[in-house]
Amino acid sequence: MRRRALVGAIVLAAAVGVGPSETAADAATRKASVFVAPNGSDARSCKRRGAPCRTFNRAYRAARAGQVVQVAGGRYPGQTIRAIRGRTGPRVVFRPAPRARPVLGGLTFRGADFITVQGMRTAVKGSEPGRGNRHGIFVGPGSRYIKLRRMRAGSVSTWKADHVVVRGGSYGPCHAVAGASSVCGNSTIDVSTNVTIAGALFHDYRFDESCFSGGADCHWECMYVNGSRNITIKRSRFRDCALFDIFVTLSGPDAYNMGHRNLRIESNWFDTPWDESSPAGATRSRSTALSLAWCSNSPRGYRNVLIRFNSFQRNTGLVTHRDPCVFEDVRAIGNLLAYSGSCEPRVKYRYNLWSRAIRRGKCHRTDRIGGRRFPYVSQRSGSRFNFHLRTRRTAAHNLVPRLAGCPRDIDWQRRPMQRRCDAGSDERRFRR
Numbered sequence: 278m279r280r281r282a283l284v285g286a287i288v289l290a291a292a293v294g295v296g297p298s299e300t301a302a303d304a305a306t307r308k309a310s311v312f313v314a315p316n317g318s319d320a321r322s323c324k325r326r327g328a329p330c331r332t333f334n335r336a337y338r339a340a341r342a343g344q345v346v347q348v349a350g351g352r353y354p355g356q357t358i359r360a361i362r363g364r365t366g367p368r369v370v371f372r373p374a375p376r377a378r379p380v381l382g383g384l385t386f387r388g389a390d391f392i393t394v395q396g397m398r399t400a401v402k403g404s405e406p407g408r409g410n411r412h413g414i415f416v417g418p419g420s421r422y423i424k425l426r427r428m429r430a431g432s433v434s435t436w437k438a439d440h441v442v443v444r445g446g447s448y449g450p451c452h453a454v455a456g457a458s459s460v461c462g463n464s465t466i467d468v469s470t471n472v473t474i475a476g477a478l479f480h481d482y483r484f485d486e487s488c489f490s491g492g493a494d495c496h497w498e499c500m501y502v503n504g505s506r507n508i509t510i511k512r513s514r515f516r517d518c519a520l521f522d523i524f525v526t527l528s529g530p531d532a533y534n535m536g537h538r539n540l541r542i543e544s545n546w547f548d549t550p551w552d553e554s555s556p557a558g559a560t561r562s563r564s565t566a567l568s569l570a571w572c573s574n575s576p577r578g579y580r581n582v583l584i585r586f587n588s589f590q591r592n593t594g595l596v597t598h599r600d601p602c603v604f605e606d607v608r609a610i611g612n613l614l615a616y617s618g619s620c621e622p623r624v625k626y627r628y629n630l631w632s633r634a635i636r637r638g639k640c641h642r643t644d645r646i647g648g649r650r651f652p653y654v655s656q657r658s659g660s661r662f663n664f665h666l667r668t669r670r671t672a673a674h675n676l677v678p679r680l681a682g683c684p685r686d687i688d689w690q691r692r693p694m695q696r697r698c699d700a701g702s703d704e705r706r707f708r709r
Contacts, residue, residue, distance in 0.1 A: 307370070309347035311340045316351075333371060334358050337389065343367040350377030352400065355412070360388030366422060368393045383412035383460065384430070386438075388419035395426035406487045407454040413461035416441050416469075431461030433477075435469040437531075443474045450481030453519065455493035463497065468504040468531040477513045480660070484519055484553040495553075498524040502540070504532030509541045512702075516548035516662055520563060523547075526570040527578070536577025536603070542567065543585040544702045546664040549593040561658055564617050564635060566593040569607070571600055578603025588664040588701040589614040591650050592634040597621045609640075613651050613701035616640075630700045651701070666701055 310324070313336040317329035323339035329349065330336050333356040336346045342364070348371055370393040373379050379397045386392065399412035411431030416423050418437035425433060426444045431451040435441050451461035464479055466472050479499040488495035498521035502508065515522035523542065527533055547566035553559050566589055572578050579602065584595060594614030604623030616631035620640035629644045631637075632651060639646050650656055655663035 307343075307345045309372075309374075310344040311336050311346040312349070313346060313371075314349035314351065315353055317349075332356060333384075336371070337361070337369055337392065340369045342369065342391065344369055346371045347374050348372065348377065348379045348397065349374050350379055352380045353382060355383035355385065356381055357385040357387055358389040358392065360390065360419060364390045366391045368422060368424065370395070372396055381412065384414045386416045386420040386423055388417065389423070390420060391422045393424040393426065394428065395424075396428075398429035399431060402460045406457050406485050407452060407459045410451050410454075410459060410461050411449070413451065432464045434462060434465040434467065435472060436465070436467045438469045438472070440471045441469065441473075443472075443477055445476045447478045447480070449479060449499070449517075450483070452481070452483045452485040453488050453495040453497040454485045455487040455490060455495050457487065463501040464499060465501045465503070466505055466508055467501070468535050469508070470506040472505070472508045474510045475512055479513065479515050479518070479522075481517045482519055483517065483551060484556075484559075486556060488553065489556055496520065497553075498522065498550075500524070502526070502537075503528050504535035505537050505540055506535065507539045508537075509543075510545060511541065511543045512545065514546040514548075514662075514664075515566070516546075517659060518548070518550045519553050520550055520565065521568050522550055522566040524568050524570060526568075527573050527575045528571065533573050533575045534577070536575050536580065537582060538577070538580045540579070540582045541585070543583065543587065545587045546662065546702060547587060547589045547593060548658050548662055549590040562592070564593050564615060565596050566590070566614075567595045569595070569597045571598055572602030574601050576603065578605070579607050580605040582607040583610070584608065584612065585610045586700070586702055587612045587614070588651070588653065588666075590658060590662075590664075591615060591632045591656070595621075595624075597624065611700045613647075616646070628700060645700075664702060 312323055312326050312329040314329035317331040319330050319332055319335040321328040321330055323330040323336050337358050340346055368391045373396050380400050381397060382400045402408055402410045413432035414430045416435040416438040421439045424442040428446040430448055433443055433448055448464055482497055482499045484495050497519040499515050499518035500523045502525040504527060549561045550563040550565060551559050552562045592615050608625045611628045613630045615635045616638045618636045626640035627643050630647045631639050632647050632649060634649050637646060652667045653664045654667055655661055
């Protein structure tokens with residue numbers, strides 16, 4: 278039994294993205310060994326509260342593997358943490374001092390490895406264009422085993438990074454800006470591997486006024502996934518996004534060569550995206566919450582893609598582009614979404630519930646056609662949306678017919694009474 282437990286712990290550690298030799302113990306129980314403060318100096322040792330360093334990069338170099346860096350409250354300029362040759366786990370953990378509120382002018386990882394940053398926020402831009410946007414977080418090429426916990430920033434992006442975990446937190450606002458630099462961008466997973474995003478909120482990715490000026494060409498979404506391997510996006514919420522909630526594509530030679538393999542999008546909430554026709558005429562009306570888009574004729578295309586147990590607003594759903602592309606084992610299972618009028622023949626649909634808000638139809642015999650609404654706790658869009666399923670018998674129990682081979686949701690639960698198949702994100706946290 279002890280051997281089984283040890284093996285299980287190793288498997289769990291790999292699943293959540295902890296580094297080699299790192300345990301899952303909460304870093305909050307460890308004492309701080311390195312200190313950083315806005316009024317510190319990188320000429321100091323960083324080893325005493327009274328002698329803090331000034332930058333995260335200096336603190337990272339002063340810390341040994343597994344040590345905690347305590348971050349004093351106050352405003353910091355943008356922080357860049359750079360690589361240290363040979364750095365291994367366990368992770369160096371950056372956490373706020375008790376009752377402190379550090380505010381960062383952005384955070385960038387340049388090849389740095391084995392780092393956790395938790396419980397901090399980025400600064401808000403105070404001038405136009407893009408006033409009100411929060412500064413973003415960027416995990417750059419070569420960075421590995423980076424974990425972001427309960428962060429609040431404008432966006433979080435990876436490029437050629439590996440083993441990145443984003444757990445909880447809030448990302449937005451970050452409005453598109455035309456013809457000028459911005460302090461944030463789309464939250465992006467770009468030619469990266471082994472990335473997990475769990476329990477995060479992505480919100481307020483709209484068009485800035487500059488997008489409506491002559492010649493401006495803004496393309497925007499809450500999340501952009503471009504070339505991926507072993508990516509999971511789960512239990513996260515997307516609202517007030519322009520054009521798309523998640524836009525999955527293959528753009529550029531690196532993404533063309535990588536393709537998408539082992540992409541899982543499950544148990545998320547997708548609100549209806551905004552159609553940004555003009556500042557005065559914007560409407561929440563796009564049926565393009567989740568898009569599997571242009572493949573650029575990549576020979577790798579989409580392989581082993583699972584879109585499962587997601588809850589969509591009643592008038593939006595999954596769209597695909599019919600360009601030549603490899604679709605191999607792409608599955609849409611147990612989602613609540615709008616039927617737009619056609620089914621993608623390269624996608625395997627099972628146990629979905631389709632609303633009639635746009636059109637009436639379904640894509641497989643195990644699917645079911647619902648009404649114009651779904652039995653969510655709150656049907657409204659925007660900041661007060663709540664797509665947990667109600668627990669009343671007349672609502673959540675009658676979503677999808679009981680059939681052989683019913684799937685279970687992400688928590689391995691069935692609906693109450695276990696009389697029906699699962700569809701949509703679960704209701705376990707909702708109490709009447």
